[in-house]
Amino acid sequence: METKRLGRQTVQLGEGVSVVSFANIGGKLESQGPLADYFDELEQDSFFGAKTWEQGESAMQQRALQRALQKGGLSASDLDYVLAGDLLNQCIGTSFGLRSFEIPFYGLYGACSTMGESLALAAMLIDGGFARLAAAMTSSHYCTAERQYRMPVPYGNQRTPTQQWTATAAGCCILGKQGDGPYITHVTCGKIVDKGITDVNNMGAAMAPAAYDTLRALLRETHTKPSDYDLIVTGDLGALGHEIVVDFFAQDGIDMTKNYTDCGMLLYDLKGQDMHAGGSGCGCSAATLNGYLLQGMREQRWQRIVFAPTGALLSPTSSFQGESVPGICHAVVFSNTKGEA
């Protein structure tokens, strides 16, 4: 078989990997943000009808998958795989959310890079002939993340200016061999990058070096430049992490100021909603992609975008033990034009 590897990190896919359907769901703050019109469901109840926030996060994933199936005219039995994960310990948002669907399941942990990781693996499984239809999905929930990573929500902890707000949102993208696009043409797998940041209230700074590393690999191995894309979008670096990525590229003489943004800066009105550095969490990039971005591509607003969500691979335990915060970034190129055969 002819190699599809353009370099160590980037794979070029054939013509057969298309977005078939996508859906997203958000909570109250997401319904008050600038992307509200791009959600399939907006729920004002932070429990999503369940008894606990964790069960609510599972319900979000259920509803996102159900809605993506419905929009694509599909049923759960049509899917060969679902690749998914979340931020909760042991990824219970995903495993409890998915258990009633009876779909073959590969569980992922990529922190907030999970939407990129799940799309990359699903796209390769389809391109390689191992699946006809596969779903990629993830979620995050402000209340489950706060009490797991930081403080119980009722404590009303003071937030630092560099801090971000974990989105209460989920997104699901169903990929298939047949479809009208957008198409996934390339995927770039990230390496773990750790520049020694130990401030757990500054995830943007911790993850920015990973975004720079993966985007640089993508541009190098595909022989492209930022202007070859209509939009380059990282996942949840927020305003500060975004600025760091722009600075890193500027040092290489590459201008990222024209068409580079971050889902954490898109999902909320940073000033109006008092979101400090911006949105974060797996659901931030998942909901932005599976709504605003993919819909925008279908409406021809953009022809070719790079979607590159980043994850911070820490746990409260690793931070308590004095460790720094490793980051990772997985990138996926979407195009309205089919890839090469």
Add this chain to the structure above:
Amino acid sequence: METKRLGRQTVQLGEGVSVVSFANIGGKLESQGPLADYFDELEQDSFFGAKTWEQGESAMQQRALQRALQKGGLSASDLDYVLAGDLLNQCIGTSFGLRSFEIPFYGLYGACSTMGESLALAAMLIDGGFARLAAAMTSSHYCTAERQYRMPVPYGNQRTPTQQWTATAAGCCILGKQGDGPYITHVTCGKIVDKGITDVNNMGAAMAPAAYDTLRALLRETHTKPSDYDLIVTGDLGALGHEIVVDFFAQDGIDMTKNYTDCGMLLYDLKGQDMHAGGSGCGCSAATLNGYLLQGMREQRWQRIVFAPTGALLSPTSSFQGESVPGICHAVVFSNTKGEA
């Protein structure tokens, strides 16, 4: 491209996916067990030279990967991907263990099924032409698992008879397009199966239905029967879970008593080492495969085996909230004969 899908869950691989190298590492109790001779490294220090048990678990993964690379005459830069995960919250055993290697990384969470999941995905990435060499790896540590899932070790908690002992061990398997075998010929992806077991001290019973479900899918979709394999090995069901799987198949008129065993029954001397129902943890199946089982195949003790580790997809939070324990099982067929082209 011709489909490689034999059914919804099982994929048949071409001739090109071979074990290139493998290595394992164990702790003190593993060094006292019946498989001691099949370890590459046995360490008496439960901290593995680090300051904390969690950092020790990362060190185990580092050493397992390093040893597998060394045994295969490879360096980290030869690997296109590493697919790995562990039981710790946010999989920090893996992310901190891998961060110095600079290998493109896809993080997985499959609980104790991770060795099967990582092998399955790595094998498909190689078969599909997306990678030349990829490592699959996981670990578990008795002390990190106890304090995360149950009680702090110094508390000296009483153990129920159905309980298992989390292995302090890691295993790494490097797969490639070129190699002298054993070869991976088939992979079967599991579904989440939840039969409502809520006893967190009886993981064997919680996971057995998932093992039965995946093994049944494998046999059905490959048109094989248990006697077509020299050995069928689940991951860490222990003695009780093993018995349940035998019973389930007996109800279907299928005899599993001849050649079916479980890594949790192999790794320790259950009575002599007072291990109650047997070994468990991601490291239990990973260390048994990447030592005793693969070495046994290379020595022609077995020609064809099914390796089917199971995972319990719970967290302490889900149990505190009254949830049952969903299970999953991913199966991989190893053969000394190459798969079909």
